Amino acid sequence: MACHTPFTLAACAEMLFRDRPVIERVRRLDALGFQVEIWDWTKHDIQALASTGATFSSMTGYVSGTLADKEGADELVRTARDSVEVAKQLGIPRLNLHGTGLDGQGLPVKPGAEMTGPMWIRAHDTLHRLADLAQENEVTFVLENLNTAIDHPGVPFARAVDVLELVASVDRPQVRIMLDLYHAQIGEGNLVELVRRCASYIGEVQVADVPGRCEPGTGEIHYPAIARTLHEIGYRGTVGLEAWASGDDELALTRFREAFTL
Template sequence: MSPVTVPADNAFTLAACAEMIYLDKPFLERVDAIAARGLKVEIWDWTAKDLTALAARRADGVEIVSMTGYVEGDLTTDDGVTRILSTAEDSLKAAETIDCPRLNVHGTGLGEGGIPVVANAHPSPTDWLRAVDTCRRLAELGERHGRIFTLENLNTAVDHPGCPFALARDTRALVAAVDSPHLRMNLDLYHAQIGEGNLIELCRQCLPLIGEIQVADVPGRAQPGTGEISYRAVSEALAAAGYRGTVAMEAFATGEGENGSTAVSEAALDQFIDTFSVSGERSS
């Protein structure tokens, strides 16, 4: 059976995270496999990647469209703010090397197993003001370098307990307060389903501030179609609302066979592409 392909008039640009699929391949081969499906590529920690090799693949049509935008730090503590801004500048240099337009950040650095380095489940009003200022400074760095920082919502119930500014309503408030095209939301619908739900209305509310959308199903963080989220309905609602940005599968590939293997990853991408193939003419 031939792989599912993205329609030429698709409403969205589709991407996949190379950290979570094709796990039986070396990393650069994962990138190649994703690009061979006509998808854009997303990566996490750039410090562990061969940036020169990734940059060389640009000539073959491989596009890295999102990467982690800091190495350490947080939005509120004195040392954390210094470190996140410093390593954001380092990340911008890396982004220039591979021509990556978006750099992803969180409320705090994440350690082993996704545990926040600086846990703060209930930020104070002072913390909120400091976080807005730090996000503003990130946006200024992004503007200076022609890049966009995206602030990702997370969930605290399953994956990231104690993470500050975790909910989509939190990231939305911070991004809105900064009000810069160089700071946008990375609206992760897997995390949002666990933390808030009501995904279609959430997308509509956040639409003007979204830099990209990431998807995985609940429970299990596997590809769309494996859990409780009606991603086809979400897809059609996004298209109807006029969203024309990136939708990225940040999900583990599961199915018949070894999870993350090439065969299972190919089938997972088929599901993802089929779910988010919606004509761009359907906007209202």
């Protein structure tokens, strides 16, 4: 039986081929058969990105703001509206969210690791507002889990179980989970069961190995088992490599593809 991947594979242009300009990275990923993820759209030439003809999988869906207080939520929705317009220019279907804006070091602009009841209510309401915006524009917002032990200390609503609870409480197809398994392994572990628990709400899956945040096969996560579990739950969507290359970039992409080939 011929092996194949049942998933759409994407890779992050912010983290691979870093010796090249971004436009060249995008073209190379596209030529290798991958969809392309970008982060902060304000740092890119949107027309140049569009001219590559690449298929883009996701990008950051806001510029500033936070989910869980009124002023921050208003700012988040305002900048999300601007982000949607850029996403439409690039044909990007998924816009990524976090519990709060992150600075250049990945630290929360407004820390809030301890979530109060009012914060949960405000976050829930903010996601409903974003769902309305997404419905108007035929896109999906995806709320990403993060780890607070290494990369993003102090980020509110960081754990995958909290993201799942929020997304499930909104329960609208325009708001899904960006299930980042690198962050989940550091923060929670038990990834196979986590994938199963999140099955109904996954918008996209992101991967990197632990430790090091490099491609599958360089650390402790057995990604072929993750791939089988995703297949078993009926997931046929996008799996994105959001990882540094441990050495050669093309070899990292080959290892990624092999890990998600069944």
